[in-house]
Amino acid sequence: GQNIDQPTEMTATEGAIVQINCTYQTSGFNGLFWYQQHAGEAPTFLSYNVLDGLEEKGRFSSFLSRSKGYSYLLLKELQMKDSASYLCAVMDSNYQLIWGAGTKLIIKP
Amino acid sequence: GAVVSQHPSWVICKSGTSVKIECRSLDFQATTMFWYRQFPKQSLMLMATSNEGSKATYEQGVEKDKFLINHASLTLSTLTVTSAHPEDSSFYICSARSGRESEKLFFGSGTQLSVL
Numbered sequence: 230g231q232n233i234d235q236p237t238e239m240t241a242t243e244g245a246i247v248q249i250n251c252t253y254q255t256s257g258f259n260g261l262f263w264y265q266q267h268a269g270e271a272p273t274f275l276s277y278n279v280l281d282g283l284e285e286k287g288r289f290s291s292f293l294s295r296s297k298g299y300s301y302l303l304l305k306e307l308q309m310k311d312s313a314s315y316l317c318a319v320m321d322s323n324y325q326l327i328w329g330a331g332t333k334l335i336i337k338p
Numbered sequence: 339g340a341v342v343s344q345h346p347s348w349v350i351c352k353s354g355t356s357v358k359i360e361c362r363s364l365d366f367q368a369t370t371m372f373w374y375r376q377f378p379k380q381s382l383m384l385m386a387t388s389n390e391g392s393k394a395t396y397e398q399g400v401e402k403d404k405f406l407i408n409h410a411s412l413t414l415s416t417l418t419v420t421s422a423h424p425e426d427s428s429f430y431i432c433s434a435r436s437g438r439e440s441e442k443l444f445f446g447s448g449t450q451l452s453v454l
């Protein structure tokens with residue numbers, strides 16, 4: 230079956246760095262997405278990786294290893310507003326999105 | 339975790355026809371369902387929010403007569419794209435919220451609509 234695994238919850242300190250991991254097993258691969266979702270709001274697109282490697286975008290970076298079925302989202306210089314859920318989603322060979330359950334990130338002062 | 343089933347996965351239709359997309363919560367009662375559309379590499383754009391048994395609330399700029407939403411039961415919501423045109427081609431995604439975990443949304447796998 231198809232499966233996306235990511236930690237349920239993580240806690241980090243303001244100003245620090247946190248890495249949220251995502252592992253996947255899907256029928257084919259057409260890219261991996263990371264979304265940020267604040268409670269009660271629609272998810273916001275953060276990144277899209279389809280090739281191996283690290284993509285940096287400001288304080289956020291996303292890494293992909295297709296051979297390992299692994300990705301991570303790296304958040305630097307954490308701010309209180311980064312407290313949110315982070316969703317990993319993989320697009321399979323049929324261009325269907327397979328969603329992870331999301332990682333709730335709690336930022337402490 | 340809870341499962342949201344969305345059907346169909348793909349649909350190709352001729353301009354002027356109507357297309358219905360279904361979103362079902364399989365193991366929980368969804369008091370609220372949301373419909374989004376997504377263009378490549380962009381954020382999900384909320385189209386409308388539907389509560390079971392009541393009329394959907396549409397976001398600004400979304401034509402309610404074109405995108406008909408029905409949430410007749412606690413496990414099923416449908417989105418009908420009426421008189422579809424090529425500009426309606428997009429990826430449509432639904433999500434559902436259970437009253438028990440009111441902050442957590444569960445997402446469907448999406449429907450790719452291509453209007454010829």
